[in-house]
Amino acid sequence: MSLPIVAIIGRPNVGKSTFVNRLAGVQTAIVHDEPGVTRDRTYLPAFWCDREFTVVDTGGLIFNDDTEFLPLIRQQAMAALADATAAIFVVDGKHGITSADEEIAEWLRVQKVPALLAVNKCESPEQGAIQAADFWSLGLGEPFPISAIHGSGTGELLDELINHLPMTIDVPENDEIKVAIVGRPNVGKSSLLNAFVGEERAIVSPISGTTRDAIDTQIERDGQKYRIIDTAGIRKKKHIEYGTEFFSINRAFKAIRRADVVLMVIDALDGVTEQDQKLAGRILEEGRACIIVVNKWDAIEKDSHTIYQYEKDLEERLHFTEWADTVFVSAVTGQRVEKILASVVNAAQEHKRRVSTSVINEVLEEAVRWHSPPVSRSGKQGKIYYGTQVTTAPPTIALFVNEAKRFNDNYRRYIERQFRQQLGFQGTPIRLLWRSKKVRDMESINSNRATRV
DSSP states (O other), rough: OOOOOOEEOOSSSHHHHHHHHHHTHHHHOOOOOSTTTSSSSSEEEEETTTTEEEEEEOOOOOOSOOOHHEEEHHHHHHHHHHHHHHHEEEEEEOOOHHHHHHHHHHHHHHHHSSSSEEOOOOOOOHHHHHHHHHHHHGGSSOEOOOTTOOTTTTTHEEEEEEEESOOOOOOOOOOOOEEEEEETSSSSHHHHHHHHTTSSSSSOOSSSSSSOOOOOEEEETTTTEEEEOOOOOOOOOGOTTTTHHHHHHHHHHHHHHOEEEEEEEEEETSSSHHHHHHHHHHHHHHHEEEEEEEEEGGSSSSOHHHHHHHHHHHHHTTTGTSSEEEOOOOOOTBTTHHHHHHHHHHHHHHHTOOOOOOHHHHHHHHHHHHHHHOOTTTTTTEEEEEEHHHHTTTEEEEEEEEOOOGGGGHHHHHHHHHHHHHHHOOTSEEEEEEEEEEEEEEEEEEEHHHHHH
């Protein structure tokens, strides 16, 4: 049984995202002193007393205005309310009742979902009751004065909220795979999310910067659960000004760090850009499994050689992620979108795979037999004593050698290629840690090695 959903509704800039962060106990929803920052639905886990629920942040509602994103924001808010068990209508106690508040209240009164009224920005407990009193006229019952920033008054509101929520049923933990969708603006990230979900989960627009928050969505295929994280488009640093976009991109980078697998989306029409290369480098630096998703493939004029030429270009410009699978898709038509998930499962498994010490050393022995370590200018040759995997996600192998500086980059790349050829690790980076060991330590090393084998 999924957790009940509580939708947070209100006009722009009344403090909905601050309130959501307060309920969830995290700073996830973007908060900025600017109306219209939140656009898509953002779902976060929360609890009060013995009740667990999912709180969903929505964009500011404005009726009778169809400019820019407002119709799409309304659609997202209505979709959130349709799935909700209860709603909390947030208003601004400092500004008092507005015509927009009255329109939303009138709309909520005819909905089947119970709605509680939270009068935000009541920072003073003494003045809070006075500020909230005016909101009785909205016809939604008792107005609760709260301060989303300081947390005052939220306890009384939540005590009333749980009367509308079912008792929490233990939900068995699932081994979900966290998948972050990243890329430059307008490469089709939100369209890809919608293709996975099968509905308009995220707002799609040709306007750059449409997605702002990192949007988590859970889906299931063939018994496997996935948490898909849509992120804001990442532009060059010099083009980013402090404000909403700055916070959005920070959320995108955090999404990379908490993901098991990253889908790096590339626009087939633009090809691999310098920004794509930097983003791929960031994914490698974070040690995340990765799949290259070439979107808008349906818009490319093709012949029998097109895909091979494109793959060659990808290999040249993204040579440091040659271990990643590449999938050519069209998020709009759904072409090959489901194939991505098969690659996701494999990459996630490889990302967490552990190989025994004995197998690692078999690979090393064969590699050294075919290609001996280099000899330094002083005539001393490098020696690899043994290797062992020290951690996963990503797979990290420590190689104990006589002197690490004797192994040049070419030989280090050769050893990594041997591990990949013999052990796989498709879809995930691997890290090799070259550790110098003195000769007098070898007795202890060999003893440890025998124990691991």
